Amino acid sequence: MFENLQERLGKTLKTISGRGRLTEDNIKETLREVRMALLEADVALPVVRDFVKQVKERAVGTEVTKSLTPGQVFVKIVREELEKAMGEANEELNLNAQPPAVIMMAGLQGAGKTTSVGKLAKFLKERKKKSVLVVSADIYRPAAIKQLETLASEVDVEFFPSDTSQDPVDIANGAIAHAKKKFIDVVLVDTAGRLHVDEDMMSEIKALHSAINPIETLFVVDSMTGQDAANTAKAFDEALPLSGVILTKTDGDARGGAALSIRHITGKPIKFIGVGERSDALEPFHPDRVASRILGMGDVLSLIEEVEMKVDKDKAAKVADKVFKGSGFTLEDFADQLRQMKNMGGMMSMLDKLPGMSNLPEGVKGQVNDKTFVQMEAIINSMTPKERARPEIIKGSRKKRIAAGSGTQVQDINKLLKQFTQMQKMMKKMKGKGGMMKMMRGMKGMMPPGMMGGPGGPKF
16 A cells, blocks of 8 residues: 555655755645645545645754654654644444344445455454444345355454345344343444445434444545545534544555545545455554655564564574574475465565565566465475475486475575575574674575665665
8 A cells, every 4th residue: 555655745845844844845846746645546636735835834944853853853744744644543343232232334336335344343352351242234145145254254253134125124133132242242233335426325324323322433434436436525524423443455556546535525434444355454554653654664563463463473483492502494384384374475575564675676576476485395295204304305307396396496495495504504503602693694695675784785
């Protein structure tokens, strides 16, 4: 998400960051570029106008601290205004209600509403430690009811059955009554979507809302519709008292116009963003962290949170213990590391959150892709336990068998074994005094150009 905006703003702000003094004249061209970057990202025109006006007012004649250059101050102002446009801080779900807390999901057909119900159920169960019941009040699409039942089973939450012959209000009330009897904390109500906003749909959803009186009414919208997402959210907000927005499919949206437009147009906060198809690919929306990512400053806080939640600490500790005791790092350990990385959304998801990654050349980014890691895992999975423990025995006929089993070529097996041998050498260097620095120096030759230790990058 935001790749296009990140690239354009990065180039624009780089030209002004070394300026000795900010004047109306020397920021004029930069502001014009910022304006064009936002419009190309499909940010709504009123949002762009307000944003540029605020940045200009704050930048001209601004006070500059001793530790910052005027150009750095300008970048700081742009960052703060981006945060303000998106809502400044993350707004959590309000669950302070006599159980069950009822959350109603609204939105157009195809926006990812039912999938978001499943993801939100998993989020509430695992991160908020709540018991959750999900129910579908979509009486027009039997497939939607079946889909929600499947998702509920996948994320291990309770599903309340419904069918197309029932009334949506009766379905929702039945689910809430059931949740009260079972002392369930949260009820998520999935509602019917349409291909466009129409009067019948709005009348039905208004009646459902007034019958169940949810504590949260979340509007689910596809980020790839750009500023249209904000306009659709506004239409729903005029019919329903929306409390927040879930922005879906952000992993496929390189522009990011919806995220920058919704708060300004509707006044409603984006509470979550969908970042992939997996059931755990739902993240709380933090405007400050997203602003950092747009400006190429990374999002280390989110990366740390992901590591805390998704990395198997026992396995990581065992590998670290083996390395420091010198008992060897095996291909099985390597495969475990690849799986843990996959749990965190893959290498590109992790790199996207690191500062300065937007400045990497395209050729380097192309070398680091998740397909390579999927291939590596497939190769290791095609080996016998003995081969994983002792890769030196993997010769001609074994390589052919592994290549056939993993759908790869013999040269792919050779490449993986070479990388693994280099990694083993690095692990050995970590033993003893000054081990970490030795390992870092050893990594130097393996690093792509421009990255730490690589040609043109910072040295150790």
